[in-house]
Amino acid sequence: MNLKLTNMKLSYILLFVFLISMSCSKEKQKHTNIILIMADDLGYGDIGCYGSKTAQTPVLDKLAAEGIRFVDYHSNGAVCSPTRAALMTGNYQQRAGIEGVIYAALDKRIYGISNSQNTIAEYFKRAGYTTGIFGKWHLGYQPEYNPVHHGFDEFYGYVSGNVDYISHRDGIGLLDWWHNADTCYDEGYVTDIITDKALQFMENNADKPFFLYLPHEAVHYPYQGRNDKADRLPGINFEALGSRPDKTHAYTEMVEIMDENIGRVMAKLDELGLDKNTMVLFCSDNGATKMGDNGELNGFKSSLWEGGHRVPAIAWYPSKIKAGTTSHATILSMDILPTLLNIAGISVQNNFDGKDFSDAMFSGEKLDERPLFWRYRNQWVVRQGDWKYLKINEEEYLFNLANDLGEQKNLLEQNREMVNHFKTLLTDWEKEMNQYKLQTD
Ligand SMILES: [Ca+2]
Numbered sequence: 001m002n003l004k005l006t007n008m009k010l011s012y013i014l015l016f017v018f019l020i021s022m023s024c025s026k027e028k029q030k031h032t033n034i035i036l037i038m039a040d041d042l043g044y045g046d047i048g049c050y051g052s053k054t055a056q057t058p059v060l061d062k063l064a065a066e067g068i069r070f071v072d073y074h075s076n077g078a079v080c081s082p083t084r085a086a087l088m089t090g091n092y093q094q095r096a097g098i099e100g101v102i103y104a105a106l107d108k109r110i111y112g113i114s115n116s117q118n119t120i121a122e123y124f125k126r127a128g129y130t131t132g133i134f135g136k137w138h139l140g141y142q143p144e145y146n147p148v149h150h151g152f153d154e155f156y157g158y159v160s161g162n163v164d165y166i167s168h169r170d171g172i173g174l175l176d177w178w179h180n181a182d183t184c185y186d187e188g189y190v191t192d193i194i195t196d197k198a199l200q201f202m203e204n205n206a207d208k209p210f211f212l213y214l215p216h217e218a219v220h221y222p223y224q225g226r227n228d229k230a231d232r233l234p235g236i237n238f239e240a241l242g243s244r245p246d247k248t249h250a251y252t253e254m255v256e257i258m259d260e261n262i263g264r265v266m267a268k269l270d271e272l273g274l275d276k277n278t279m280v281l282f283c284s285d286n287g288a289t290k291m292g293d294n295g296e297l298n299g300f301k302s303s304l305w306e307g308g309h310r311v312p313a314i315a316w317y318p319s320k321i322k323a324g325t326t327s328h329a330t331i332l333s334m335d336i337l338p339t340l341l342n343i344a345g346i347s348v349q350n351n352f353d354g355k356d357f358s359d360a361m362f363s364g365e366k367l368d369e370r371p372l373f374w375r376y377r378n379q380w381v382v383r384q385g386d387w388k389y390l391k392i393n394e395e396e397y398l399f400n401l402a403n404d405l406g407e408q409k410n411l412l413e414q415n416r417e418m419v420n421h422f423k424t425l426l427t428d429w430e431k432e433m434n435q436y437k438l439q440t441d
Pocket residue numbers: 040041079080220285286
């Protein structure tokens with residue numbers, strides 16, 4: 001009898017221990033961490049899994065092999081600041097007031113992201129996430145535009161469009177290196193030291209939900225490798241692109257150092273045991289310059305030909321994404337915010353311009369077809385399905401991208417009705433966007 005009672009007690013104790021351990025493991029897995037990595041000026045053909053023959057990018061190639069590679073992903077802008085405004089707000093960049101590059105010239109430093117827009121960091125922070133940005137901001141120089149006033153708990157990096165990789169001086173030679181709202185100086189190569197800080201952030205927040213935004217400088221100029229000397233120093237005239245004569249070699253080196261550092265982030269996820277509940281998303285902010293490789297696409301950074309805005313994007317989340325998937329869904333930078341909020345289980349009331357593409361990513365579902373718009377300087381685009389209407393000054397084009405990715409065959413004359421429809425959509429969209437106070441370059 002006593003033995004039976006002891007056995008029963010033991011069973012209850014074991015059941016109790018089991019239930020406690022179940023609830024603990026549920027507790028540990030309940031949140032999804034997000035790591036959003038963005039390269040700068042990385043072109044459609046600049047990494048191995050998109051066909052690069054020069055740069056070796058084993059880490060990004062592995063992420064694509066274990067995750068999903070998007071072949072119809074586009075930056076909202078053809079240059080840096082507009083894409084970042086759209087990425088941060090989930091809306092067309094015009095709603096945040098940013099249509100052009102925010103330049104380093106002293107008289108241009110008045111511009112920045114509008115306070116009227118909430119950022120992705122603000123949404124994550126409100127939901128209890130710790131938020132960090134390590135790298136390039138490029139959404140305003142003035143103190144009120146600093147990332148710590150736009151939802152980020154921690155900022156380490158620079159606010160301008162590019163800095164010397166070694167001296168951390170901006171396009172007009174001023175030191176542009178920050179920890180939160182204060183300037184600071186740290187020795188080191190930008191790609192390495194923003195990663196160091198990101199790894200520290202991951203360690204500090206290993207037990208809490210975090211949103212980590214890692215906007216790399218690579219492969220934006222100045223073209224400098226890890227062992228190069230600083231070009232931008234006080235009292236010295238310098239070339240914006242850097243002094244190195246073999247710039248194409250430097251470019252390849254920069255891509256490879258970024259890849260290596262993304263490898264350090266992945267190793268840290270593994271080390272901290274966060275590899276099952278962390279999603280990693282990698283993308284670029286616009287197409288490559290002539291220094292880089294846009295594959296078979298026409299045009300370069302700052303143009304609205306495909307080469308200016310169709311860029312690499314890879315998502316990695318092994319518990320949800322089928323390994324080795326290629327997605328043909330048409331996706332823009334502004335779609336990332338609603339998608340990541342959904343994946344993190346954060347619901348907000350806003351009706352964003354961007355659309356959640358998690359079903360396309362997790363189960364290959366087709367996205368609802370929608371018209372998409374680009375405007376930069378004297379160029380306009382309307383994209384719907386496979387069709388792209390492009391206007392540059394008064395020149396008009398219509399391409400079917402399904403069989404003409406290089407935009408060689410103008411089908412405008414044969415499809416006047418479609419073109420007129422697209423032009424009406426564009427007029428309506430411009431009317432909507434022109435309500436905002438717009439910064440242009
Ligand atoms: Ca860029």
